[in-house]
Amino acid sequence: MKYDVLIVGAGHGGAQAAIGLRQNKFEGTIALLGDEPELPYERPPLSKEYLSGEKVFERLLIRNAAFWEERSVTMLPGRTVTAVDPVGHKVTANGETIEYGQLIWATGGKPRRLSCDGHQLAGIHTVRTRADVDQMMRELDGVTRVAVIGGGYIGLEAAAVLAKLGKQVTVLEAQDRVLARVAGEPLSRFFEAEHRAHGVEIRLGVQVEAIEGTETVTGVRLASGEVIPAQMAIVGIGVVPAVAPLLDAGAAGGNGVLVDEQCRTSLPDIFAIGDCALHANRYAADAAIRLESVQNANDQATVAAKAICGVEASYDAVPWFWSNQYDLKLQTVGLSAGHDAAVVRGDPATRSFSLVYYRDGRVIALDCVNAVRDYVQGRKLVVEGLAIDPARIADAGTPIKEIAS
DSSP states (O other): OEEEEEEEOOSHHHHHHHHHHHHTTOOSOEEEEOSSSSOOBOSGGGGTHHHHTSSOGGGGBSSOHHHHHHTTEEEEOSOOEEEEETTTTEEEETTEEEEEEEEEEOOOEEEOOOOSBTTTSBTEEOOSSHHHHHHHHHHGGGOSEEEEEOOSHHHHHHHHHHHHTTOEEEEEESSSSTTTTTSOHHHHHHHHHHHHHTTOEEEESOOEEEEEESSBEEEEEETTSOEEEOSEEEEOSOEEEOOHHHHHTTOSEESEEEOOTTOBOSSTTEEEOGGGEEBOOTTOSSSSBOOOSHHHHHHHHHHHHHHHTTOOOOOOOOOEEEEEETTEEEEEEEOOTTOSEEEEEEEGGGTEEEEEEEETTEEEEEEEESOHHHHHHHHHHHHTTOOOOHHHHTOTTSOHHHHHO
């Protein structure tokens, strides 16, 4: 097998790369290789509408089979690349050799697993693939109590759905608040209160010592010795970038594979995009970061596709994210990590407010809860790095666009 462009990873980034190539009049052969049996599908709904049963899987497909056939994109499902030969321009997948002219690495990451005693028991789940969630759903009828290990967005979204399904849910978080890595304390405390109001128990500053059970989970034992009863455990403790074959082949990187503004790696004719791509980002406090978001995957895919087609482009998109929990829609623009001040705009008690983050006197990010107008208008503050008087931004009665002007 040989393709002019081989895309490894059939998630959001890989699918958008294939679409972008055809949109930019690329006429060569394209193959989209993924380790799942399905066509490319949206992952964010897995912990929300798909787990709750509000959306059937077909509604998650990024495009249907006919779309890919019409654009002559060859699907190579159920394959995992284990080795890359950058000199010979070929990869090894499931024992087969596939040659490429140019390679786009869009593998994302794998959920970080527990390593404590009992980590291998049945009833322990991550939320990354359709198969993960299908297995959870098959088991739910026999489950009354669920332990969610990790108070990040995935864990909290799953907790919200399971609480609505009538399960007794306990969230176990090692930090002193949920969302500690990605949000300011006011937002953390707001979501903790919301979950508790819906019957979810939130345990902060706790360490998981072991998973109890013989064949199936019966509980989670904490370092204190306390056992939290549970017939199911959901683990949401982060993602490990799936880049080992590229690093083994000599690509620069570590926590991800390093790419330039055109998403090129240090290896010839190899690009990397999405969750696994370590890149410079002017919105970040760190010199190089990975972004685990659909926005980043799609935007980097568009840049890589244009670069392959000889169209001038560079990655410089403002990061944005979202999370749905109960009837709350959180929309984030910018990156709050490294902020030195934060202003609450509006009243959290109304369940519609924003948290505006500053660094060195300039706005770097907004978290907007049920506040779509703030999210839309606040984008300008972040993109332009405006120095807005915190007292003015705290006045929710004045539209942000009026303040920004």
